Amino acid sequence: MTGRITHWINGKPWDGVAERTGEVYDPATGKVSGRVDFASQSEVDSAVAAAAAAFPAWRDASLAKRSNVLFKFRELLAARKDDLAAIVTAEHGKVLDDAAGEVQRALEAVEFACGIPHLLKGGFSENVSTKVDVYSIQQPLGVVAVISPFNFPAMVPLWFIPNAIACGNAVVLKPSEKDPSAAVFIAELWAEAGLPDGVLNVLHGDKVAVDGLLEHRTVKAVSFVGSTPIARYVYETGTKHGKRVQALGGAKNHMVVLPDADLDLAADAAVSAGFGSAGERCMAISVVVAVDPIGDELVEKISSRMAGLHIGDGRRTGCEMGPLVTRAHRDRVESYVEAGVASGATLAVDGRGHPVDGAAEGFWLGPTLFDNVGTDMSIYTDEIFGPVLSVMRARSYDEALELVNSNPYGNGTAIFTNDGGAARRFQNEVEVGMVGVNVPIPVPVGYYSFGGWKDSLFGDTHAYGTHGIHFFTRSKVVTNRWLDPSHGGVNLGFPRNI
Numbered sequence: 001m002t003g004r005i006t007h008w009i010n011g012k013p014w015d016g017v018a019e020r021t022g023e024v025y026d027p028a029t030g031k032v033s034g035r036v037d038f039a040s041q042s043e044v045d046s047a048v049a050a051a052a053a054a055f056p057a058w059r060d061a062s063l064a065k066r067s068n069v070l071f072k073f074r075e076l077l078a079a080r081k082d083d084l085a086a087i088v089t090a091e092h093g094k095v096l097d098d099a100a101g102e103v104q105r106a107l108e109a110v111e112f113a114c115g116i117p118h119l120l121k122g123g124f125s126e127n128v129s130t131k132v133d134v135y136s137i138q139q140p141l142g143v144v145a146v147i148s149p150f151n152f153p154a155m156v157p158l159w160f161i162p163n164a165i166a167c168g169n170a171v172v173l174k175p176s177e178k179d180p181s182a183a184v185f186i187a188e189l190w191a192e193a194g195l196p197d198g199v200l201n202v203l204h205g206d207k208v209a210v211d212g213l214l215e216h217r218t219v220k221a222v223s224f225v226g227s228t229p230i231a232r233y234v235y236e237t238g239t240k241h242g243k244r245v246q247a248l249g250g251a252k253n254h255m256v257v258l259p260d261a262d263l264d265l266a267a268d269a270a271v272s273a274g275f276g277s278a279g280e281r282c283m284a285i286s287v288v289v290a291v292d293p294i295g296d297e298l299v300e301k302i303s304s305r306m307a308g309l310h311i312g313d314g315r316r317t318g319c320e321m322g323p324l325v326t327r328a329h330r331d332r333v334e335s336y337v338e339a340g341v342a343s344g345a346t347l348a349v350d351g352r353g354h355p356v357d358g359a360a361e362g363f364w365l366g367p368t369l370f371d372n373v374g375t376d377m378s379i380y381t382d383e384i385f386g387p388v389l390s391v392m393r394a395r396s397y398d399e400a401l402e403l404v405n406s407n408p409y410g411n412g413t414a415i416f417t418n419d420g421g422a423a424r425r426f427q428n429e430v431e432v433g434m435v436g437v438n439v440p441i442p443v444p445v446g447y448y449s450f451g452g453w454k455d456s457l458f459g460d461t462h463a464y465g466t467h468g469i470h471f472f473t474r475s476k477v478v479t480n481r482w483l484d485p486s487h488g489g490v491n492l493g494f495p496r497n498i
């Protein structure tokens, strides 16, 4: 039995017949679990038209009305957290605890947007000149598009949607075609929360849908999250068509371990940040930089922890790491294990033989650890996005820093040390957008903003938090002079009692 997954346009499921569809898998069984409709230009036009029609009334809805919908959505999402987590696990494969954690982080972004009346307050200056006042207002952009990746099918759309609609915009979401059901569930919850029809639409599909949105005259802004080549393409194409674009790309996150660090803490962190969610996180640690002389001891501690990792169907109790998202992605990641061996890295732990608690046809690959990795090897230069962790050796803090700063990506990084001075120097000198000190995955809380540097972000605005409010509004400054007839001014015919 496989279900149909279709677009959500103007407050209801689309009732047309798709020209193209795609298969959706349960990665833990390897079986097709659904078929998703792929949008053609005509469905892109319908979704954008629904959003454009809903926009004026939503823009003019009071802040109280908008925040009411947000509070209701927050309650519904909290109440249905386990249902959404189960949907994520069924199509993505990550273990249920991890999926619930994803929804929890999404809730933070919703809670932030509930404060929209405060967040949209502008500035006011009285008497900038005699009887002249100036104030600023933040106005919505109109129809905005959100294009999201497979690895956080609930959280990443909800990094953007709450702020976008709280600011008064109407949204077209194009989620990943690999795990599209979470987006539909989220749209249904918004409808239940009282969001008017058309303010949020979900359009499924691939490049055709993305290009349709990037080139559409009515779409004013695009928030994209995905791999670096596509992020660059989306940024260039969207801006060429006159849109405001923020495009968050891929990553190669380094964790520097100084000799004075607590090595047990560092090894635990490397394992959870390297292999959690099967390494399919843009904030996953993919390179551990061991500063002399602790390399051998650290590799030993990481290896021994990896042996005990429980790999299997994310719905089963006790599983710590699930399958990869598709067979093709599993095969690609596995090919990096072969490439690492061929390039001369030391294969400290080979994940290919790791025991699996799940169906034989699932897209499994156990955790792999390489040591003595060099900067010219493809396991270092490429974003693998799977359970393959590399250890590199550095002779000093400066050499470790140079390694991190020379990498073209700059999403997240961490330093493990007990030296406050070294940590402070690192946070100051490292060219990366998000930094953890003894914290391996430093994803900012909902009232800060998320974003990398260099090839990990195209555009200048990060996701959610105050950057999100900035991205989804444009500011207007009003200069005001009201003449006062009782003090010799000219009566311009305006009512006197306002």
Ligand code: NAD
Pocket: 147, 148, 149, 150, 151, 152, 156, 174, 175, 176, 177, 205, 206, 207, 210, 211, 225, 226, 227, 228, 230, 231, 248, 249, 250, 251, 281, 282, 383, 385, 411, 452, 456
């Ligand atoms: P992806 O780039 O393949 O796909 C992202 C989105 O772009 C999807 O909606 C997809 O349908 C669309 N897309 C794919 N190919 C396209 C094309 N040729 N033209 C137009 N649109 C296209 O990414 P993915 O595999 O879904 O997700 C994993 C990637 O996302 C990793 O590189 C990861 O680092 C990155 N990521 C980054 C962040 C961040 O915040 N920086 C967060 C999560 C994931």
